[in-house]
Amino acid sequence: MLTEGNNSSCGSGSGVQHHTTSSSSSPAQSRLQRQKLEVYNEILRRLKDSGNEEAMQPGFHDQLWAHFNRLPTWYALDVNVERAADVLMHKRLLHLAHDPANRPSIEVRLVQVHPTSNGNSADTFESDDPGIESGQSSSKYSSRQRHMHEITISTDDKPKLLSQLTALLSEIGLNIQEAHAFSTTDGFSLDVFVVEGWPHEETEKLKAALERGVLKKIERQVKSSPQSVSSVDKPDQAKMKSELDYLTIPTDGTDVWEIDPKHLKYGTQIASGSYGELFKGVYCSQEVAIKVLKADHVNSELQREFAQEVYIMRKVRHKNVVQFIGACTKPPGLCIVTEFMSGGSVYDYLHKQKGFFKFPTLLKVAIDVSKGMNYLHQHNIIHRDLKAANLLMDENCTVKVADFGVARVKAQSGVMTAETGTYRWMAPEVIEHKPYDHKADVFSFGIVLWELLTGKLPYEYLTPLQAAIGVVQKGLRPTIPKNTHPKYVELLERSWQQDPTLRPDFSEIIEILQQLAKEIIVRIRGLEQDLDRGIGEALGRRETTDDDNDAPSGEGLPHMPVGRDKRPILFKLM
Incomplete structure (x- = not known):
């Protein structure tokens, strides 16, 4: 098993390095890594103790550690160690999802919820599926004692996948009680839903319905070509279309916003995401921000969002809305240029x-x-x-x-x-x-x-x-x-x-908000006036004391810190 500070694999001797801690990690990160390591070791121990055939194979240690490492740290914290076999199921679904023919890979099972007696939200699930060991499920959260289904889905990660899955579950009449969503480092998703609303004796039918629903959504996306830009916002939105050479943005002919890429000078990268990058740059001697769509991720959906953003931004002019400068609309170099916000x-x-x-x-x-x-x-x-x-x-x-x-x-x-x-x-x-x-x-x-x-x-x-x-x-x-x-x-x-x-x-x-701001200003000014009066009265008393008693300067006042204007600081406001 791996132990903290042990940088080498204890598996097949393949030379895989497991860096469990880092000197540059924050205390919180180190704590999470330790917890992740503890979960890994406990899962490994339970699988071996149960005589699991896969766990006995050479190199399994490395494979299991690689599984934990390709998922975010909170995956390990979310796993129920009492159902160690769930980790193997997650590992299997992710492996199946590598083959496009198997996507999405889906597992559905029946669970029964038993609320805990200590008042916490972590409830106990027991599987009612034949052949599946009873005990707690991989999910840790629930709401009421009843039969529910646990649905685990793995496929290639893509924009708005999670919202599409939740919409699908809603469409077939399921009520989501809890959800756990994870993305792997190599571009796949693992989503676990606990749902109600389906007859508990029809688990296989639910799985079939899910597979049909997901396939229909995929078919709709395939049929949605770049030319079929959404016409949700009729009538203007219907004008948007994508042509072979240029992504055409609706225009009334009065704005000149198309930017020649030759006039853009790219500077430092400000941010980067899965589908775009943000740069600080210069356009015609003006500091600007340049949002660039990554060419290898551009699809019809992203083109529609890009067109929609340009369509809206070129219409707005307000001091509290980021100013649109222009856009490059010739694929693959799609980008939007706005004023640079230095703050x-x-x-x-x-x-x-x-x-x-x-x-x-x-x-x-x-x-x-x-x-x-x-x-x-x-x-x-x-x-x-x-x-x-x-x-x-x-x-x-x-x-x-x-x-x-x-x-x-x-x-x-x-x-x-x-x-x-x-x-x-x-x-x-x-x-x-x-x-x-x-x-x-x-x-x-x-x-x-x-x-x-x-x-x-x-x-x-x-x-x-x-x-x-x-x-x-x-x-x-x-x-x-x-x-x-x-x-x-x-x-x-x-x-x-x-x-x-x-x-x-x-x-x-x-x-x-403006009325509240005025009240706060009045309050501040009132406090300042009270402060000035208090200082004046105190200084007056000190002068009287100096004249009557010939006391050394300052002895009539208590020692107090003073500000830049030499007035005592009696309090700090907010």
Whole structure:
């Protein structure tokens, strides 16, 4: 078995190196690595003790360790060691998914939930499938005592795969009770769902229904050629099409936004993701940000999102919306050029730099965002992915709304469907694939308000999908700190109401925040005036004492720290 500090494999002697710790790791990372190692060793021990044939094969140690290493660390923490065979099932499904003919690889089994007696959310599952050992399942979470199905799916990872799978489960009448989603380092997915809503005696039929449903979705994607750009946003959206040489963006003929790539100078890379990269650059002597789609990942879906982002960004002009400069629309070099925001994102400031906003500054940030969002809504644009990572700051600390990759022009009916956005900030009606309107952005803004206040990641102890399930089924919301200003609390609670009609519009939100900011300013000025009066009275008493008693200068006052203006610092505000 592997032990901490043991850098070599104890398996077949193949020379595979297992680096279990790193001197540069943070204490938290080291702790997680130790826990991962403990789970690996326990799974290995249990498999060998049970006489599992696969576990007795030469080189199995290395194969099992490679399985844990290709998945994120929290996979090991999520595994139930009492069901060690589940790890082999996950390993087998991932192996099958390597062959396109086997995708998706699916395993379905029946489980029975037994709530624990200690009040925790970790419930016990027992398998009711014949031939499967009873005991706890690989899932650790549940809600009620009943028969449910555990569905494990592995396939090649792709954009919006998770939302497509959850939509599929919903379409066939399943209610997701919990979900665990993992992506491997080599581009595959492993997703585990615990669901109810299917007769427990029809496990094989459920598996067949899932396989048919996934195949239909794949066929629809294949049939969706670059020429068949979505016409959700009629009539303008119907104009969008992809031609052989150029991706045509709808235009009214007044904007000249096509950029010649020769005029772009690329600088340092700011960020990189699976499907694109962000660079700091220069365009016509102006500092800009250049978002480039990776050519080897461009497909019809990404082309549609790219076209939609350009289509929307070239229409907007507001001081609290990131300014669009232009775009290169000739594949494969698709890129969008915007003004460069030197302050970075609010998300990075809060969560990576561990910064915080004093309350007056927090209100200014919230007002900036509200003004940008109000402008978008007045132009019938729904952002659909409002979160701290999409709020950028310039050199003057002005905050601007950014990233319109999934934004949409509101349909004439006023409502839209299909899930998009990021689960931690997503409105319940969007999570449930119900019709929604601009009030979905207001819900996301409420979560952002809480994030600005606390500096914490929403539902930080849950996975994104677990948080989404809690929001929809249990009314889960972030905990508001005590001593928060009552009007701010009221705005938070109104913004994330379950019923969208009860949420305020951004025009009203601006008024609420501006009025609250005025009250805070008045309070600060009142405190400053009280401070000045207190200092004046104290200095007057000291002069009287000096004259009467000929006391040395300063003896009439207690010793207090002084500021740059030589006034004593009696307190610090926020």
